[in-house]
Amino acid sequence: xxxxxxxxxxxxxxxxxxxxxxxxxxxxxxxxxxxxxxxxxxxxxxxxxxxxxxxxxxxxxxxxxxxxxxxxxxxxxxxxxxxxxxxxxxxxxxxxxxxxxxxxxxxxxxxxxxxxxxxxxxxxxxxxxxxxxxxxxxxxxxxxxxxxxxxxxxxxxxxxxxxxxxxxxxxxxxxxxxxxxxxxxxxxxxxxxxxxxxxxxxxxxxxxxxxxxxxxxxxxxxxxxxxxxxxxxxxxxxxxxxxxxxxxxxxxxxxxxxxxxxxxxxxxxxxxxxxxxxxxxxxxxxxxxxxxxxxxxxxxxxxxxxxxxxxxxxxxxxxxxxxxxxxxxxxxxxxxxxxxxxxxxxxxxxxxxxxxxxxxxxxxxxxxxxxxxxxxxxxxxxxxxxxxxxxxxxxxxxxxxxxxxxxxxxxxxxxxxxxxxxxxxxxxxxxxxxxxxxxxxxxxxxxxxxxxxxxxxxxxxxxxxxxxxxxxxxxxxxxxxxxxxxxxxxxxxxxxxxxxxxxxxxxxxxxxxxxxxxxxxxxxxxxxxxxxxxxxxxxxxxxxxxxxxxxxxxxxxxxxxxxxxxxxxxxxxxxxxxxxxxxxxxxx
Ligand code: ZN
Ligand code: ZN
Numbered sequence: 406x407x408x409x410x411x412x413x414x415x416x417x418x419x420x421x422x423x424x425x426x427x428x429x430x431x432x433x434x435x436x437x438x439x440x441x442x443x444x445x446x447x448x449x450x451x452x453x454x455x456x457x458x459x460x461x462x463x464x465x466x467x468x469x470x471x472x473x474x475x476x477x478x479x480x481x482x483x484x485x486x487x488x489x490x491x492x493x494x495x496x497x498x499x500x501x502x503x504x505x506x507x508x509x510x511x512x513x514x515x516x517x518x519x520x521x522x523x524x525x526x527x528x529x530x531x532x533x534x535x536x537x538x539x540x541x542x543x544x545x546x547x548x549x550x551x552x553x554x555x556x557x558x559x560x561x562x563x564x565x566x567x568x569x570x571x572x573x574x575x576x577x578x579x580x581x582x583x584x585x586x587x588x589x590x591x592x593x594x595x596x597x598x599x600x601x602x603x604x605x606x607x608x609x610x611x612x613x614x615x616x617x618x619x620x621x622x623x624x625x626x627x628x629x630x631x632x633x634x635x636x637x638x639x640x641x642x643x644x645x646x647x648x649x650x651x652x653x654x655x656x657x658x659x660x661x662x663x664x665x666x667x668x669x670x671x672x673x674x675x676x677x678x679x680x681x682x683x684x685x686x687x688x689x690x691x692x693x694x695x696x697x698x699x700x701x702x703x704x705x706x707x708x709x710x711x712x713x714x715x716x717x718x719x720x721x722x723x724x725x726x727x728x729x730x731x732x733x734x735x736x737x738x739x740x741x742x743x744x745x746x747x748x749x750x751x752x753x754x755x756x757x758x759x760x761x762x763x764x765x766x767x768x769x770x771x772x773x774x775x776x777x778x779x780x781x782x783x784x785x786x787x788x789x790x791x792x793x794x795x796x797x798x799x800x801x802x803x804x805x806x807x808x809x810x811x812x813x814x815x816x817x818x819x820x821x822x823x824x825x826x827x828x829x830x831x832x833x834x835x836x837x838x839x840x841x842x843x844x845x846x847x848x849x850x851x852x853x854x855x856x857x858x859x860x861x862x863x864x865x866x867x868x869x870x871x872x873x874x875x876x877x878x879x880x881x882x883x884x885x886x887x888x889x890x891x892x893x894x895x896x897x898x899x900x901x902x903x904x905x906x907x908x909x910x911x912x913x914x915x916x917x918x919x920x921x922x923x924x925x926x927x928x929x930x931x932x933x934x935x936x937x938x939x940x941x942x943x944x945x946x947x948x949x950x951x952x953x954x955x956x957x958x959x960x961x962x963x964x965x966x967x968x969x970x971x972x973x974x975x976x977x978x979x980x981x982x983x984x985x986x987x988x989x990x991x992x993x
Pocket of ligand 2: 988
């Protein structure tokens with residue numbers, strides 16, 4: 406390139422300065438050479454030439470200082486120059502300060518900013534979630550009279566959602582006189598990415614009611630929300646919509662579909678989507694492998710993992726989490742060990758916390774507690790997640806001493822987490838140390854720690870119903886309680902006896918005896934059965950915490966007496982209940 410410039414500089418019929426700039430492209434050194442040439446030939450007064458030079462330089466690497474100086478040296482600069490510089494800087498997330506610099510320069514030249522100026526500035530703050538700076542920009546937006554500009558507002562909605570401020574995002578959104586599709590999408594995915602899946606779906610419903618046509622970006626957002634909540638009906642509806650409208654389904658949308666079906670408990674559909682994909686990437690393979698994993702299908706996950714490698718895809722960090730946890734859920738110890746060692750030796754992927762958690766989980770569940778403990782000891786700073794995994798194994802295999810050690814370590818790392826207190830008291834209860842149980846509970850009361858709230862979700866006719874323990878807020882609660890009591894009577898006749906152990910040993914908060922009967926999953930199932938149409942035999946529930954032993958047992962009986970398949974997704978995995986047995990083999 407350098408040669409070509411030199412040759413054109415010395416050639417008898419030199420190229421025009423524009424052509425030289427064009428040829429130099431966004432490369433600092435080459436651009437500086439052209440700049441020198443402009444000075445030499447006296448064309449460095451041309452505003453349009455210098456503007457072009459500055460814009461090109463702006464996207465070159467390590468060009469901040471040069472471009473800033475150059476932009477200030479241009480006489481009579483116009484809004485085009487500054488808007489372009491702000492736009493280019495905002496595209497490069499790391500150049501946020503440049504964008505602000507050009508904005509200030511613009512103001513000091515008395516050039517009024519436009520809505521383009523502000524959308525770019527806001528974008529530059531979004532890219533790095535710079536909340537404070539973005540708020541300042543928002544003030545300027547209002548001062549300069551662009552508070553009701555729909556482009557600027559859409560950018561603000563995206564920005565606030567990206568910074569985790571969904572409440573403010575919603576406020577801006579609600580104040581919009583005219584909502585563009587960009588704004589709707591920003592609101593849907595903003596809610597979804599911040600974990601407010603229910604609200605994401607509500608916005609999507611609102612969008613439908615107002616007759617706004619969703620596009621594929623909307624679909625990605627709402628499908629991810631469906632995946633979070635485990636609501637299959639709406640998810641399938643969106644899929645049908647995509648097919649009906651003949652959307653261009655790319656890898657991202659397909660992968661979102663796989664994830665949605667897998668997380669909503671319909672593995673067959675997930676696989677159908679996967680098999681139908683014309684093009685796949687590591688993310689889509691990983692989504693399918695992880696789907697098999699959370700359902701406990703270790704063998705299928707393994708086959709797919711091998712197939713993926715066969716097709717020349719290298720597993721990445723996330724693939725290894727998916728396959729290792731699949732091994733853990735399916736109790737495939739040898740395979741897990743092998744993959745864990747392949748990870749570093751064959752693929753050069755350094756194991757992170759998640760991988761170690763999987764290994765401890767894998768070994769611990771299989772009852773190899775000593776090996777699991779050694780694995781933990783071999784780590785520099787085992788964090789809370791690692792000890793939690795070990796603790797889970799201790800509880801499963803009723804290893805009291807190791808359990809206490811793990812629980813105490815956990816409390817030392819995260820003294821404010823109420824869950825750990827509950828866990829530790831449960832471990833003491835396991836060892837019959839009731840005085841310790843009292844001690845821990847009192848400590849908790851003293852510290853005024855609140856317990857996590859457990860809830861279960863069920864979808865009926867595309868409407869999401871949320872139940873928490875002892876919940877009385879649902880409009881049909883009387884009927885639900887009556888139905889549940891009747892149901893509990895029926896399963897008692899069939900031989901169900903309350904799993905007393907879970908009164909003390911449950912991981913979560915829903916632990917008092919009288920409340921066992923009204924655990925959120927039982928309420929949700931009762932409601933689902935009440936509403937179930939004759940043809941549809943599967944009841945699907947998603948719970949945010951782990952299921953307790955009593956619910957697990959009761960649901961086995963319920964699946965039997967009602968002759969229905971019940972699928973429950975808890976915090977860790979799926980349980981498919983049918984004819985009185987669960988797919989997890991009572992191992993969760
Ligand atoms: Zn329960
Ligand atoms: Zn189960």
